[in-house]
Amino acid sequence: MNNPKVRRRYLTITGNENVLLYLILLSFLISCQSKVEPPLPYGAIPSERQLKWHEMEFYGFLHFTVNTFTNKEWGYGDEDPIIFNPIDFDADQIVSTARDAGMKGLILTCKHHDGFCLWPSKYTEHSVKNSPWKDGKGDVVREISDACKEYGLKFGVYLSPWDRNHKDYGTPEYIEYYRNQMKELLTEYGPVYEVWFDGANGGTGYYGGAKEERKIDRSTYYDWDSTWKIVRKLQPDACMFSDVGPDVRWIGNERGIANDTCWATLTPEGIDGRKPGPGSSNYRKNTKGIRNGKYWIPGECDVSIRPGWFYHKSQDSMVRSPENLVDLYFKSIGRGANFLLNLPPDKRGLIHENDVKSLKEFKKTIDRIFAKDLAAEAKVLASNVRGESREYDPLNVIDGNGNTFWSCDDSVTKSHIILEFDKPVTFNVVSLREYLPLGQRIYGWALDSWHNGEWNTFAQGASIGNRRLWRGDIQITDKVRFRITDAPVCPAVSEFGLYLNEK
Ligand code: FUL
Numbered sequence: 001m002n003n004p005k006v007r008r009r010y011l012t013i014t015g016n017e018n019v020l021l022y023l024i025l026l027s028f029l030i031s032c033q034s035k036v037e038p039p040l041p042y043g044a045i046p047s048e049r050q051l052k053w054h055e056m057e058f059y060g061f062l063h064f065t066v067n068t069f070t071n072k073e074w075g076y077g078d079e080d081p082i083i084f085n086p087i088d089f090d091a092d093q094i095v096s097t098a099r100d101a102g103m104k105g106l107i108l109t110c111k112h113h114d115g116f117c118l119w120p121s122k123y124t125e126h127s128v129k130n131s132p133w134k135d136g137k138g139d140v141v142r143e144i145s146d147a148c149k150e151y152g153l154k155f156g157v158y159l160s161p162w163d164r165n166h167k168d169y170g171t172p173e174y175i176e177y178y179r180n181q182m183k184e185l186l187t188e189y190g191p192v193y194e195v196w197f198d199g200a201n202g203g204t205g206y207y208g209g210a211k212e213e214r215k216i217d218r219s220t221y222y223d224w225d226s227t228w229k230i231v232r233k234l235q236p237d238a239c240m241f242s243d244v245g246p247d248v249r250w251i252g253n254e255r256g257i258a259n260d261t262c263w264a265t266l267t268p269e270g271i272d273g274r275k276p277g278p279g280s281s282n283y284r285k286n287t288k289g290i291r292n293g294k295y296w297i298p299g300e301c302d303v304s305i306r307p308g309w310f311y312h313k314s315q316d317s318m319v320r321s322p323e324n325l326v327d328l329y330f331k332s333i334g335r336g337a338n339f340l341l342n343l344p345p346d347k348r349g350l351i352h353e354n355d356v357k358s359l360k361e362f363k364k365t366i367d368r369i370f371a372k373d374l375a376a377e378a379k380v381l382a383s384n385v386r387g388e389s390r391e392y393d394p395l396n397v398i399d400g401n402g403n404t405f406w407s408c409d410d411s412v413t414k415s416h417i418i419l420e421f422d423k424p425v426t427f428n429v430v431s432l433r434e435y436l437p438l439g440q441r442i443y444g445w446a447l448d449s450w451h452n453g454e455w456n457t458f459a460q461g462a463s464i465g466n467r468r469l470w471r472g473d474i475q476i477t478d479k480v481r482f483r484i485t486d487a488p489v490c491p492a493v494s495e496f497g498l499y500l501n502e503k
C-alpha cells in the first residue's frame with residue numbers, strides 16, 4: 001500500500017466507480033420518474049398474428065382454374081383436366097405485377113368450387129397432373145409460392161370447402177379429403193400468411209357423375225373447429241378468413257368497401273340461433289362490425305379488378321380504372337380494413353396488359369399522395385399527456401413509428417392534440433392510426449383547421465382502428481386540431497399524417 005503507484009491506481013479505480021454509481025443512480029431515478037404504466041387494454045385486442053396481418057393492408061387474390069378456359073365463374077365439376085393449358089404461364093410476371101402494384105401478398109385459388117387442383121395433390125386425379133400443361137409435371141401452387149418468396153410477398157391459400165367434382169361431397173369422407181388437402185398445402189409450400197374459407201358452399205354439382213343437388217348444413221357439416229385446429233398447428237402465424245373469422249372477417253360485400261364506420265371487433269351471430277360459421281352467419285353486420293364486440297375480427301374487403309373473379313376475354317375493356325382503385329383503397333384500408341384485390345390470370349397464364357396498366361397508374365397515384373408527410377414538420381401539443389411522461393408524448397404521432405403513441409391519463413377520455421406549423425400547410429388527405437395492441441379505444445373524432453382566429457371542423461367520424469383516411473377539400477392552415485369526441489377510455493393514437501393529393 002505504500003507503493004505510490006499502486007495507491008494512485010487504487011484511487012483512480014475508486015473515482016471511476018463513484019462516477020459510475022452516481023450515473024446508475026441518476027438514470028434509475030430518471031427512469032423511476034418517467035416510467036408511467038401504459039393504459040390497460042380495452043375490450044377485445046388483436047393477437048400477434050393479427051397485428052402482422054394489419055400491417056399487410058394491400059394484397060392480391062389470384063382466381064385461376066379450369067374456369068379460365070371454359071369462360072365460367074363457377075365450374076360444374078365435370079371439366080376434363082386436359083382443358084387446363086396456360087401455355088405462357090409465368091409466375092414471375094404475375095407476382096412481379098402484384099409487387100409493382102404495392103401488394104404485400106397473394107392468395108391463390110388452389111382449388112375453386114369445381115374441385116380442380118392447381119397442385120398435384122396425392123388425394124385426387126382431378127388436378128394439374130392430368131393436364132397437358134408442362135406434361136402433367138406442372139404445379140401452379142409451387143410456382144406462385146416460390147415466386148412470392150423471391151419477390152418478397154407473403155403467400156396465402158384459398159381451398160374451396162365446396163367441391164362440385166368430388167364424389168363424396170356431403171359425407172364425412174369428403175371432410176377427411178378436404179383436411180388432407182389442407183395439410184398438403186400447409187406443409188409443402190412454405191409459410192402461409194392467410195387461409196381463406198369461402199362461405200359459398202353446397203348445391204348442385206357433378207359429384208363423381210351423380211349430377212345432383214347436395215344440401216349440407218353449413219353450421220355443422222364441416223366441423224370447422226377441428227379444421228381450424230389443424231391450420232393453427234401447421235401454420236401458427238396464418239390468419240384464417242371467413243364470414244365469421246376466427247382471425248379475419250369478410251366485409252359482407254364483394255365491392256371492396258367497408259362501412260364508413262368500421263369496427264375491428266365483432267360478435268359473430270349464427271342464423272336462427274345456430275352456431276355461426278362460413279356461409280351461415282348474419283354477415284350483414286360484417287360491413288360495420290360491432291363496436292366493442294366480443295372478438296377482434298377485423299374486416300377484409302375482397303373485390304375483383306374486373307366484373308368477374310375469373311378471366312373472361314369479353315371483360316378486357318372493363319378493367320377498373322386507376323381512380324376507381326384509389327377510391328377503393330380509401331374505402332377499405334382507409335376505414336381500418338384490408339384490401340384484397342383480385343387479379344385473374346388469363347388463358348396464357350399472365351396478368352392481362354390492361355390490368356397491368358391500370359395497376360401501374362394506381363400505384364403511381366398512391367405513391368404520389370403519400371410521398372410527403374407534412375405533419376412531420378409540426379410542433380405537437382396535447383390537452384393532456386399521460387403522467388406527463390415523454391413516453392406518451394404527442395410527438396409520438398408524427399415519428400413514423402407505429403409502436404409509439406400519444407396517450408392521456410386514465411380519467412381523460414375526451415382530449416385533443418394540435419399540430420402547429422411555422423408556415424401554413426396545404427393538404428387534403430389525413431391519415432390516423434390507433435395503437436392496436438391496446439384495442440379500439442376511440443368512438444368519435446373530429447378534425448379542425450384554424451382560420452381567421454377560429455376553428456373550423458372539416459372532418460369527423462367514429463372509428464379509427466388500424467387506419468383511418470380522410471380525403472376532401474383542400475385545407476390551408478398553420479394549425480390543425482385532432483379531437484377525440486367520444487371514447488370509453490383514454491386514447492392511444494400512434495400516427496397522424498397530412499398529405500396533399502394533387503389533381
Ligand atoms: C365467392 C365465390 O363463390 C366466388 O367464385 C369467388 O371465389 C369469391 C371470392 O368468393 O364466394
Ligand code: CA
Nearest residue numbers: 396401404494
Ligand atoms: Ca408513433
